Amino acid sequence: MSLLDVRDLAVSYDARPAVQGISFTVEPGEVVAVVGESGSGKTTTAHSIIGLLPPNATLDGGRILLGDSDLATWSTRRMESIRGAQIGLIPQDPSNSLNPVKTVGAQIGEVLRIHKRGDRRTISRRVVNLLTRVGLPDPETRARQYPHELSGGMRQRVLIAIAIALEPRLVIADEPTSALDVTVQRRILDLIDDLRAEFGTAVLLVTHDLGIAANRSDRLIVMKDGRIEEQGPSGQVLSDPRAAYTGQLLRDAPALSVREFRAVEQTPEEPTAEPAIVVHNLVKEFRVGRRPFRAVDGVSFEVRPGTTHALVGESGSGKTTTARMVVRFAEPTSGTVTIAGAGTVAAPGTAAGVGTVAGAGAVAGGRAARDFRRHVQLVYQNPYSSLDPRQSIAAIVEEPLRNFRLGDRAARRRRVRDLMERVALPESLLDRRPRELSGGQRQRVAIARALAVDPGVVVLDEAVSALDVTVQAQILDLLEELQRDLGLTYLFISHDLAVVRQISHTVSVMNKGRIVEFGTTQRVFTDPRHDYTRELLAAIPEPVR
Amino acid sequence: MTRYVLMRVGQAALVLWAAFTAGYVLLQLLPGDSILIKFQNPELGLSPQQIAEIRAYYGGGDPPIIGYLHTLLGFLRGGFGYSIDTGTPVVERLAEALPETAELATAGFALAVLIAVALAFAAGYSRTSWLRGALLAVPSLFVSVPAFWLGILLIQVFSFRLGLVPVIGGSQTQQLLLPVLTLAVPISAPIAQVLARGIDQVYTQPFVPVVAAKGASRWWILWRHVARNAVLPALTVAGMTFGELIAGSVVTETVFGRNGIGRLTEQAVNAQDTPVMLAVVVLASTVFVLVNLGVDLLFPVLDPRLKASA
Numbered sequence: 054m055s056l057l058d059v060r061d062l063a064v065s066y067d068a069r070p071a072v073q074g075i076s077f078t079v080e081p082g083e084v085v086a087v088v089g090e091s092g093s094g095k096t097t098t099a100h101s102i103i104g105l106l107p108p109n110a111t112l113d114g115g116r117i118l119l120g121d122s123d124l125a126t127w128s129t130r131r132m133e134s135i136r137g138a139q140i141g142l143i144p145q146d147p148s149n150s151l152n153p154v155k156t157v158g159a160q161i162g163e164v165l166r167i168h169k170r171g172d173r174r175t176i177s178r179r180v181v182n183l184l185t186r187v188g189l190p191d192p193e194t195r196a197r198q199y200p201h202e203l204s205g206g207m208r209q210r211v212l213i214a215i216a217i218a219l220e221p222r223l224v225i226a227d228e229p230t231s232a233l234d235v236t237v238q239r240r241i242l243d244l245i246d247d248l249r250a251e252f253g254t255a256v257l258l259v260t261h262d263l264g265i266a267a268n269r270s271d272r273l274i275v276m277k278d279g280r281i282e283e284q285g286p287s288g289q290v291l292s293d294p295r296a297a298y299t300g301q302l303l304r305d306a307p308a309l310s311v312r313e314f315r316a317v318e319q320t321p322e323e324p325t326a327e328p329a330i331v332v333h334n335l336v337k338e339f340r341v342g343r344r345p346f347r348a349v350d351g352v353s354f355e356v357r358p359g360t361t362h363a364l365v366g367e368s369g370s371g372k373t374t375t376a377r378m379v380v381r382f383a384e385p386t387s388g389t390v391t392i393a394g395a396g397t398v399a400a401p402g403t404a405a406g407v408g409t410v411a412g413a414g415a416v417a418g419g420r421a422a423r424d425f426r427r428h429v430q431l432v433y434q435n436p437y438s439s440l441d442p443r444q445s446i447a448a449i450v451e452e453p454l455r456n457f458r459l460g461d462r463a464a465r466r467r468r469v470r471d472l473m474e475r476v477a478l479p480e481s482l483l484d485r486r487p488r489e490l491s492g493g494q495r496q497r498v499a500i501a502r503a504l505a506v507d508p509g510v511v512v513l514d515e516a517v518s519a520l521d522v523t524v525q526a527q528i529l530d531l532l533e534e535l536q537r538d539l540g541l542t543y544l545f546i547s548h549d550l551a552v553v554r555q556i557s558h559t560v561s562v563m564n565k566g567r568i569v570e571f572g573t574t575q576r577v578f579t580d581p582r583h584d585y586t587r588e589l590l591a592a593i594p595e596p597v598r
Numbered sequence: 599m600t601r602y603v604l605m606r607v608g609q610a611a612l613v614l615w616a617a618f619t620a621g622y623v624l625l626q627l628l629p630g631d632s633i634l635i636k637f638q639n640p641e642l643g644l645s646p647q648q649i650a651e652i653r654a655y656y657g658g659g660d661p662p663i664i665g666y667l668h669t670l671l672g673f674l675r676g677g678f679g680y681s682i683d684t685g686t687p688v689v690e691r692l693a694e695a696l697p698e699t700a701e702l703a704t705a706g707f708a709l710a711v712l713i714a715v716a717l718a719f720a721a722g723y724s725r726t727s728w729l730r731g732a733l734l735a736v737p738s739l740f741v742s743v744p745a746f747w748l749g750i751l752l753i754q755v756f757s758f759r760l761g762l763v764p765v766i767g768g769s770q771t772q773q774l775l776l777p778v779l780t781l782a783v784p785i786s787a788p789i790a791q792v793l794a795r796g797i798d799q800v801y802t803q804p805f806v807p808v809v810a811a812k813g814a815s816r817w818w819i820l821w822r823h824v825a826r827n828a829v830l831p832a833l834t835v836a837g838m839t840f841g842e843l844i845a846g847s848v849v850t851e852t853v854f855g856r857n858g859i860g861r862l863t864e865q866a867v868n869a870q871d872t873p874v875m876l877a878v879v880v881l882a883s884t885v886f887v888l889v890n891l892g893v894d895l896l897f898p899v900l901d902p903r904l905k906a907s908a
Contacts, residue, residue: 105807108725133813142811149804152823154901164812199902215812 054120056081056222056255057102062115062125064094064101071097072279075115079223079255084246086258086270086287088302090521091492094279099225099259103140104132119223137164141216141254143245145228147208151200157184157211158196164218183214187244205368206237213244220252227259234367234548239592242269261521263306264551264593267291275299305526307551314575315361315558327393329358329510329542330379335388337374348374350566351388356559358393358509359536361543363553363574365589366563373514375563376546380431380512381422392510395428427457430503434515436495440487446498447483453505472501476531493524497531504535512544517552529556550593554578562586599905603895610891617883618673618876622666625872625879673880679873683866688877691862696881699858702850703843705774706781711836713782714789718832722797722820734794741787745846749780749853777854781846785839792835796828803827830901837893844882 055078062075072094079085089095100106102117104124117124119139124132136142144150151160161183162176171179177196184192187210200208209229216224226245230238242265249256260266266273267287274284275296283296294300337349349371356362364372377383379390433439440449450472454465473480476497487495496516503511513532517525533556535541547553553560553574560577562570562585570583581587637649644652672679678688714737721733756776757765763772800806801824809819844859851860859878866874898904 100807103811105810130815133815135813136811137813140811142808144804144808144811146804150808152805152809152827153903154826155823163809163814167813167818201903212808215808 055079056083056119057257058116058118059098059102060116060118062098062101062117063113064097064106065111065113066107067109068111070113070279071110072101072276075281077274077281077284079257081222082249082253082255083272084249084256084258084270085272085274086260086266087274087276088260088263088266089276090261090523092278093276095259095261095276096227097279098276099227099257102223102257103136103142103225104129105136105142134168137215137221138168138219139221139223141219141221141224143209143213143216143224143226143229146232147205147212148232150212151208153200155199156196157198157200157203160200161196161211161214161218164215168219170219179218183218184211186248187211187214187217188240205233206241209233209237209241210244213241213248217248217252217254221254223255223257224249225257225259228261229258230265231260231262235550235592236367236588238265245269263302263522275302301523305522307522307525307529307549307555314554314573314578315556316573316575326358328355329360329393330354330356330362330544331389331391332375332379333389333391335375335378335390336386337371337378337383338386347566349378349385352561352563352566352568353388354559354561354568354571356542356544358542359540360558361536361545361556363545363547363557363560364563365547365550365553365560367548367589369565370563371566372546372563376431376512376514376544379544380429381425392425392429394509395425423457427506428508429510429512430506430508431512431514432496432499432503432516434518436492436499436519437487439499440495442487444486445483446478446485446487446490449487449498450501450505453502457506459506468505472505475504475535476501491524492520493527496520496524496528500528500531500535504539508541510542510544512546514546515548516545518547518549525552532556550578550589562589599898602898606891606894610887613887614880614883617887618670618880619666621876621879621883622669625876626662626665628870628872669876678877678880681866681871681874683869683871683874688873691874692859692877692881695857695859695862698856699847699851699860701774702777702781702847702856702858705778706785706846706850707840707843709778709782710786710789710839713786714793714832717786717790718793718797718828719820719825721794722801722824723816737787737790737794740783740790743783745780745784745849746853748783749776749850752776752780753854773856777850777856780850780853781843784846785842788835788839789832793828793832796831797824800824800827826900830897833893833896833900837890840886840889841882844885 057079059078060076063073064071075094075098077085087095087098097106097110101110101112102119102124104127106112112125115125119135124135151157158177158180161180165171165176165179170176180196181192184195189195189207189210195203195207195211200211203211213229216226224245229245230241233241245256246269248254258266258270270287272285273287273290275282275290275298277298282298283290283294285295290299291303294303332355333353335349335352336347338345338347340346352371352375354362364375366372374383378385379392381390444452447466447469450469451465454460454468459465460468469483470480473483478494478497478501482490482494482498487498490498499516516532517528520528529552532543536543543556545553545557557574560570560572560574561568562577562583564585570577570581570586577586578590581590637644637652669679676689678692680686681688681691684691717733717736721730724730724733753765753776756762763775797820806819806823809823814822847858848860848863850856851858852864859881862874863878865871866878
């Protein structure tokens with residue numbers, strides 16, 4: 054008998070169907086991955102099994118058989134007896150999934166207290182055992198600490214300890230690593246694998262990342278628009294997808310597609326044009342309490358015009374701080390940034406040669422600074438928060454033109470229409486507000502806005518990280534096309550090596566404020582020289598095809 | 599941490615000084631003259647020259663800055679001067695009135711917190727939407743009820759109609775009952791509102807489903823996880839309501855005929871008795887500042903994240 058047997062499940066939110074006709078099984082000790090993009094219903098499916106749907110959701114039909122009992126018919130009180138004990142949950146976002154005002158130890162011990170497994174003493178012993186088991190050093194100290202004193206990876210280990218504390222038969226892992234750095238991601242997935250092998254726990258792995266699903270699961274369920282598109286053994290689904298949608302997902306997932314590297318067209322011997330961006334010995338210090346902290350420590354690189362340079366690194370590597378100095382949102386402590394056609398910025402008080410724009414003026418305004426802003430534009434990570442929710446799309450795209458007083462009204466309106474066409478958005482969206490657009494459409498609007506003043510350099514800060522893979526692929530294609538047509542130079546900031554591999558010509562790998570490796574994308578990916586680069590590369594799932 | 603405590607204490611002292619100064623200046627600027635109110639009565643038969651001498655005795659002839667420094671020094675030593683109205687030391691008058699008000703305010707505040715917590719928790723726990731809506735509407739009703747009207751209404755209903763509480767006489771508890779209720783109702787409203795909103799907000803945090811996934815019951819989640827996180831903003835508001843508590847006691851004590859600080863204030867205002875008014879202002883701000891200092895110092899204890907930043 055299957056451990057979990059879901060039959061014809063249907064759930065709706067406020068009478069709007071969310072998932073329909075969902076049927077699948079999970080065998081004991083098996084890893085089943087549910088893959089889909091946002092809105093596909095994968096989380097709804099997972100949460101209905103453990104009975105944690107939001108209040109406006111209703112179970113319209115179907116059976117959820119755990120062993121012989123149909124959980125769909127159970128009362129809340131009965132569900133409480135199996136949550137934590139028979140079904141564990143590893144949540145998505147470790148940073149907010151622990152109660153900030155309780156110690157880590159208390160929160161692990163809680164699951165034992167709720168199910169009345171032992172007295173205070175046995176529980177605190179068990180907590181230390183669990184912390185050791187999930188690989189946290191110095192478990193006695195950790196148990197007394199609060200969540201904010203632990204790193205993201207450590208918090209996720211704590212959450213795993215909670216999920217496995219009572220050795221449940223099934224663990225639901227809802228995007229367990231999507232908020233973590235790649236190297237941490239890999240270790241967490243390894244840990245889940247080990248624990249599964251040790252306790253024989255089955256895992257229902259919910260993920261948007263086809264690469265992870267491919268590497269870590271026995272069977273794969275592909276969901277789209279609230280229905281199952283395809284399911285079967287992972288190898289079979291990946292090598293011989295039946296549904297067209299699965300094929301598209303496979304093509305679009307950067308980790309799985311083996312595209313050609315983008316090569317720099319000019320050969321090195323050829324006399325090259327002046328570099329579009331030159332960053333020289335850039336340093337940024339922050340004061341944390343009394344000690345100065347070097348977020349960026351002697352970073353130098355050059356970017357040729359019309360190419361894409363990627364700054365890749367994990368959180369805290371200094372890549373975003375470097376980008377902020379390049380666009381002059383932050384002042385360097387020392388070092389220079391030179392952008393062809395827009396002057397040099399140096400740390401205040403240092404001589405940086407002819408054409409230097411004083412650092413202070415960069416942030417404050419002034420003519421030179423305004424020219425700079427025309428030449429260098431920025432596209433942010435989050436297309437939800439980088440657009441003013443009260444403005445229409447037309448007003449958003451037009452705003453830079455108005456700020457720089459470019460053209461009259463009619464000319465500006467024509468320009469906005471051209472830009473919309475460039476980023477392949479229908480004109481009918483011009484009167485809409487940002488919230489009426491999808492994530493991909495919003496990011497296109499942000500790109501159109503950045504292009505409005507004809508910049509030479511565009512800095513893309515995790516510009517595709519928040520998007521689903523199919524949308525991500527479309528935006529990456531758009532960026533490539535725009536670069537070809539307009540001769541743009543990109544500085545592409547990302548933590549995602551698979552995306553970097555696809556879009557960039559050259560790469561700088563950053564770690565702890567320094568560039569540890571620099572080279573063409575092909576060289577760095579095929580012949581990494583630094584240990585840290587190798588570790589990063591080992592952490593991306595292998596291409597299966 | 600020590601730095602944080604010292605900073606807060608320093609700020610509290612600064613606020614107190616500012617309150618004293620503002621109170622002093624405003625009372626000096628008030629039109630009217632307490633000495634004239636008291637001594638110009640023709641029956642007393644005082645000549646203008648004698649009144650001028652009395653004025654000099656109370657320090658009326660000094661340049662303003664000397665008067666200010668003199669009074670400030672007196673306050674720092676704990677001497678609040680003499681009441682112009684009765685001639686007795688202000689300290690004595692305060693000492694007489696304070697216990698009555700302390701009793702009323704403490705009981706009123708305790709009841710307000712009780713009402714607020716009960717309302718907010720009931721609303722947070724209830725799953726029936728109409729009941730929730732009804733519970734959440736109660737604070738808005740409470741805050742819009744004028745204290746004097748509520749006091750009179752309570753006397754009408756409980757004393758005259760139902761005869762449950764005697765109007766005059768009765769035990770001390772009986773005497774306290776209605777004034778405390780009158781005081782508590784409007785004060786409970788903002789605390790209940792902020793607490794209920796806090797509870798709602800904490801419920802949307804991702805850690806709540808994680809606790810539920812451990813098998814915790816709704817009550818367990820509310821009591822052990824949500825409440826602790828929601829209490830911080832409510833605590834701030836509770837500290838702020840202490841100001842209203844003092845204002846509320848003026849009305850309540852007048853309506854119920856209690857001889858407390860509220861009544862004293864009322865009398866002092868009528869007689870333009872500046873020393874008493876200034877003492878009341880300083881007393882009220884001292885209590886207010888101390889309560890809020892306590893709240894500030896309690897914050898890092900309740901939320902460990904603030905310990906790091908403090």
